[in-house]
Amino acid sequence: MLVGDVLAGMTAAVTHAARTGRAVPDARSSSPATCGACGAGAAWHRTVRGRWVMIEPGELPARVVPAGRRWRVAGDGTAVNLGPAVPSDTCRVSHFDVCPGRPAPTGSPVLLALWRGHARRVP
Template identity: 40%
Template sequence: MRTTSTPPEKAGARAWDGSFKNYRTPRSLRVAPDSPTRLLRAAQPGRCSACGNRIEWYCRPGERTVPLHPRELPAKAVPVGQRWHVSSGLAHPSGDGSPWCRVRHHAICPVTTDATTSGLLGTLRRALAVNSRRLTDTGTFTPPPDPTHPDTPSPAAPVRPVVHLLYTRYLAPGPLEQITCVALTRARHRCPHPVLDPDALPGTWTLIPLTSHHHDGSQLPPTTEESMAVYDLTHLPYAEQFRWRAQRCTTHADTPAAADIALTAWEPFNPQTHRQHIQHQLPDTPSSHRPRQATP
């Protein structure tokens, strides 16, 4: 094993007061080729966008990420169907036989209507509700506007727009201008540059039919509206669409060796569960992103 400190007898190993310096050789972090994720570490910290409480994002084998409560709970006090455990940096929806387990944040989120309200999970949910109120009162967290409230004015652009790329519709994590790169910089920080580069090829706002299909090819029931506003990127080259899907800026798109420090926040769009994010009119956009009417 290579030591990370310099022997005291080396020249210049003493500080101004005569004490020995503790030198440490800087080490570069690398992603293992067989790693199930490109993240340098698991348990990506974050906050729930609905209540503002802390969560930890974990990858699931072959599936999307899942937000877990950052603390372990006694397994006896958690229902069997609510137990999670983490193994090798991956989250599994079951217990591992230990007296402790993890729980998904959705089960105790104070904003979720179908969350557990009894037992230990109910007590924890009430504690998170008090913490959400404290964060709101101090200005640390701002609750998102309720799209179903009649007094809430509709913004010029969707708060979470639907983006069409690589023949798939995704729900964006926020406004297009606020989607930042997930790559790790040389300073060990997340890249602050946005994915939407004004010098890159732009997408276009368009109205497309609001239809979806099951995996077996059967069509979902029709909705009350016939079209929705979508930020379309399908006319761009494949490399540009892949850059958006990887959530990288134009600089880190040319450096694939750079690791990711955060998870991509794209969510596959579902017209049934994401109905509140559907907008049936084209938003006001700059001239560089002129909308167009799609042909059915």
């Protein structure tokens, strides 16, 4: 494919988005990723503060996740740290809290179990 064709396609996509009011995929949507430290699959999400965090797939019961490590992914893909709040029964966790490339998490048997599960897969 010629570069000109690619540019034309991009312009068409942006024009279409502008006309329909629908957002083109951007930094706020999640993007699948593989952790460079351990090879686990997770998804990058942008936080409300503009930082990026890898969120583990799947949900956990919020009560087994320590306050401050509970995350929620908003409808637009933004990752929100819940702090001590428990707005629902379940929450997500950051891969950074359970990555075997980092020190084992303390204070939560569930996070430690996830950390060990990832560690088992690392050669």
